[in-house]
Amino acid sequence: MRLxxxxxxxxxxxxxxxxxxxxxxxxxxxxxxxxxxxxxxxLPLGHRVLRKIEQIVREEMDAAGCQELxxxxxxxxxxxxxxxxxxxxxxxxxxxTDRHDRAMLFGPTHEEVITDLFRTSVKxxxxxxxxxxxxxxxxxxxxxxxxxIMRGREFLMKDNYSFDLDxxxxxxxxxxxFLAYLRTFRRMGLTSIPMRAxxxxxxxxxxxxxxxxAETGESAVFCDxxxxxxxxxxxxxxxxADLQPFVDRWTxxxxxxxxxxxxxxxxxxxxxxxxxxxxxxxHIFYFGNKYSKAMNxxxxxxxxxxxxxxxxxxxxxxxxxxGAVIEASxxxxxxxxxxxxxxxxxxxxxxxxxxxxxxxxAGDLYxxxxxxxxxxxxxDRNERAGxxxxxxxLIGLPWQAAIGPRGAAAGKVELKxxxxxxxxxxxxxxxxxxxxxxx
Amino acid sequence: MRLxxxxxxxxxxxxxxxxxxxxxxxxxxxxxxxxxxxxxxxLPLGHRVLRKIEQIVREEMDAAGCQELxxxxxxxxxxxxxxxxxxxxxxxxxxxTDRHDRAMLFGPTHEEVITDLFRTSVKxxxxxxxxxxxxxxxxxxxxxxxxxIMRGREFLMKDNYSFDLDxxxxxxxxxxxFLAYLRTFRRMGLTSIPMRAxxxxxxxxxxxxxxxxAETGESAVFCDxxxxxxxxxxxxxxxxADLQPFVDRWTxxxxxxxxxxxxxxxxxxxxxxxxxxxxxxxHIFYFGNKYSKAMNxxxxxxxxxxxxxxxxxxxxxxxxxxGAVIEASxxxxxxxxxxxxxxxxxxxxxxxxxxxxxxxxAGDLYxxxxxxxxxxxxxDRNERAGxxxxxxxLIGLPWQAAIGPRGAAAGKVELKxxxxxxxxxxxxxxxxxxxxxxx
Numbered sequence: 001m002r003l004x005x006x007x008x009x010x011x012x013x014x015x016x017x018x019x020x021x022x023x024x025x026x027x028x029x030x031x032x033x034x035x036x037x038x039x040x041x042x043l044p045l046g047h048r049v050l051r052k053i054e055q056i057v058r059e060e061m062d063a064a065g066c067q068e069l070x071x072x073x074x075x076x077x078x079x080x081x082x083x084x085x086x087x088x089x090x091x092x093x094x095x096x097t098d099r100h101d102r103a104m105l106f107g108p109t110h111e112e113v114i115t116d117l118f119r120t121s122v123k124x125x126x127x128x129x130x131x132x133x134x135x136x137x138x139x140x141x142x143x144x145x146x147x148x149i150m151r152g153r154e155f156l157m158k159d160n161y162s163f164d165l166d167x168x169x170x171x172x173x174x175x176x177x178f179l180a181y182l183r184t185f186r187r188m189g190l191t192s193i194p195m196r197a198x199x200x201x202x203x204x205x206x207x208x209x210x211x212x213x214a215e216t217g218e219s220a221v222f223c224d225x226x227x228x229x230x231x232x233x234x235x236x237x238x239x240x241a242d243l244q245p246f247v248d249r250w251t252x253x254x255x256x257x258x259x260x261x262x263x264x265x266x267x268x269x270x271x272x273x274x275x276x277x278x279x280x281x282x283h284i285f286y287f288g289n290k291y292s293k294a295m296n297x298x299x300x301x302x303x304x305x306x307x308x309x310x311x312x313x314x315x316x317x318x319x320x321x322x323g324a325v326i327e328a329s330x331x332x333x334x335x336x337x338x339x340x341x342x343x344x345x346x347x348x349x350x351x352x353x354x355x356x357x358x359x360x361x362a363g364d365l366y367x368x369x370x371x372x373x374x375x376x377x378x379x380d381r382n383e384r385a386g387x388x389x390x391x392x393x394l395i396g397l398p399w400q401a402a403i404g405p406r407g408a409a410a411g412k413v414e415l416k417x418x419x420x421x422x423x424x425x426x427x428x429x430x431x432x433x434x435x436x437x438x439x
Numbered sequence: 440m441r442l443x444x445x446x447x448x449x450x451x452x453x454x455x456x457x458x459x460x461x462x463x464x465x466x467x468x469x470x471x472x473x474x475x476x477x478x479x480x481x482l483p484l485g486h487r488v489l490r491k492i493e494q495i496v497r498e499e500m501d502a503a504g505c506q507e508l509x510x511x512x513x514x515x516x517x518x519x520x521x522x523x524x525x526x527x528x529x530x531x532x533x534x535x536t537d538r539h540d541r542a543m544l545f546g547p548t549h550e551e552v553i554t555d556l557f558r559t560s561v562k563x564x565x566x567x568x569x570x571x572x573x574x575x576x577x578x579x580x581x582x583x584x585x586x587x588i589m590r591g592r593e594f595l596m597k598d599n600y601s602f603d604l605d606x607x608x609x610x611x612x613x614x615x616x617f618l619a620y621l622r623t624f625r626r627m628g629l630t631s632i633p634m635r636a637x638x639x640x641x642x643x644x645x646x647x648x649x650x651x652x653a654e655t656g657e658s659a660v661f662c663d664x665x666x667x668x669x670x671x672x673x674x675x676x677x678x679x680a681d682l683q684p685f686v687d688r689w690t691x692x693x694x695x696x697x698x699x700x701x702x703x704x705x706x707x708x709x710x711x712x713x714x715x716x717x718x719x720x721x722h723i724f725y726f727g728n729k730y731s732k733a734m735n736x737x738x739x740x741x742x743x744x745x746x747x748x749x750x751x752x753x754x755x756x757x758x759x760x761x762g763a764v765i766e767a768s769x770x771x772x773x774x775x776x777x778x779x780x781x782x783x784x785x786x787x788x789x790x791x792x793x794x795x796x797x798x799x800x801a802g803d804l805y806x807x808x809x810x811x812x813x814x815x816x817x818x819d820r821n822e823r824a825g826x827x828x829x830x831x832x833l834i835g836l837p838w839q840a841a842i843g844p845r846g847a848a849a850g851k852v853e854l855k856x857x858x859x860x861x862x863x864x865x866x867x868x869x870x871x872x873x874x875x876x877x878x
Binding site for chain 1: 444445446448472474475478479480481482483485486489504506507508509510511512513514515530531533535537538541543545552555556559560561569571576578580582592593
């Protein structure tokens, strides 16, 4: 993409309404614009990030045996009356009356819709287990939306729902998601730590919040420093095998939010205890037959008896992750995107647009990137070099290639990783292509 | 995907509520389920089709120089009051009051939101032209939703909006979309015919409805038979060049809906006049400065003068297309998917699940398909051969590979194209892979 024709409205100043760094940087980098309170348009640059996050989530869900579907945004109130949550949900639910005076709502979550779908479609243990997911926009009418897309009203979630015949099956489904979540966030360049969460009336240990570390995070967290070096991608997971040993090993490492941290009871030695802050990006939750009982979702088991199906639900804040990654990865110049979710891999900076040699070399690099499948944004604007460097630092692409008159004469591009210390490397156009293709 | 674990609730009987063939087949084939009137869940099989349609639309929009973004579903009423459409839109608009008593709505279309975004971000002719698109769920509160997803309330659209400095630019943007639409529908295996449509108060010839031919279509259409053999993909389009000659050539061929057909004035000889029926799947529309004037969206031109930006909008009914394709391509046994949007390419039918030789050969074919990147659905259920053939015909994958004891003994798969007359071909597993990889 050529920046001169890209819809990328950068802001020079920090918007006064933005209180946290991800909100400021997303506005300044032309990723989002507010449409109304807590409701945003995702501009092309932001949209690219959103789709990359979405795709990683999708791949890991598919790998864990989940199947994608898509439920509607607008739900009938009756289902929520049936589950008993319609009145309980309060003002965060956006309630709607349609032209025939039917009570509807914009779904804040989809337990009711999926349970209704399940009970009309599945009747036998032979059709279990099932784990169905969607990536869908939801709405929660926050009383005070803030922090940009981190606590917005309209937001993108991956939510899925597991259906099993019995508790052993439900635990296996839960364990799959536990491990899939660790992989998912790690693939985005994040260290995520599952923290035992309240599981409500059900009790037990099958509820975890996944928190990514970021200095600007909303929650204080305490964990074993072993978490900081943990790499869930090093393990190959066979989702058909018993996963309990893997989950037990991960959960044996201390990790709690401050409301659960008791310094006296904590057995981690002081030198191994990490104290920091974090942002919740996912939650997995086993809730047994809470909804299947309320909504009469039953299957027949091997003996022909009818049993309420065992369920769990699992959420990832897809749009929130875009902000969480920025909170975790930025400097005073702007965003530093982890490569897997960067909107483009390389930014080409033509230091003197209009100069024939610079234009030719930058154009050559741009064309060769496109041919090699390297996602590239080419700053071909008539702007000063300083403005171009500042723009590229702000939007935070993993690699920057600068081309000026001196380099063009010598056949050299200055290649630099965003955020890296030290001088740029001088490479030929072909060497840049080779380097980035290998990444 | 193995059918035994796939969430594919097939129906044996025709649902009584379904009046048209696409609605019947989408319900029976387990593609969709109604959640409430005119509102559907897209089950995994239907969701796959939807995403393939979406991807073709996306590729053709990108090729034509459009940039993808995503606007919110929930819009503030003020923007519509500003454009003058809030009261005019009537009851099809789903009006919502949020917890702070602000008037909001679920967007039926996005001219207001995009014009608001444009006016706050773009100030100069140097940033033009722009053509911004999204693929987004919309809501129209139809008084009588029917025909399944063909006239639902919540539906998926691709909508885009062009911004140009002057009329010549706007016409070029319009022409790009005219040609991109012809390509888009053709890539889905459809014959689409642009029919001159009313352009409202503006007049002129820059409004076309794109109609695909289907016997069960809602509109009667009359056109030159040359349309039936036209293949827009044969032309290579340079979107930077003058497109008027191409558009003129296409529009010189007669094509009108019945309300505009005047047998006396029609100059097409009777033997060349095709009379049939069709379904609207797209609409392109130039509307000049209607919204830019109402909402004060101005840019400075080369002389420094401020001018209202010239706009057009362009829509494709993405979810509707899934139904339109079925209306255009089915037989009495079920759907016949065109390959580019088929949910899977190949269905493997194990005629005797449990038989060691059949299981081994079907498993081998299944594994090799996955390795070769051929999308495959393997019917490994414990069902009679007749049930399996009927299921596969119903869901309409382009290719069927049947494996029975006799074939397994001879090392032969029976390969047949869905809807093809004549006997199946007998091929080895490797020959099937080679055949389908070449497709």
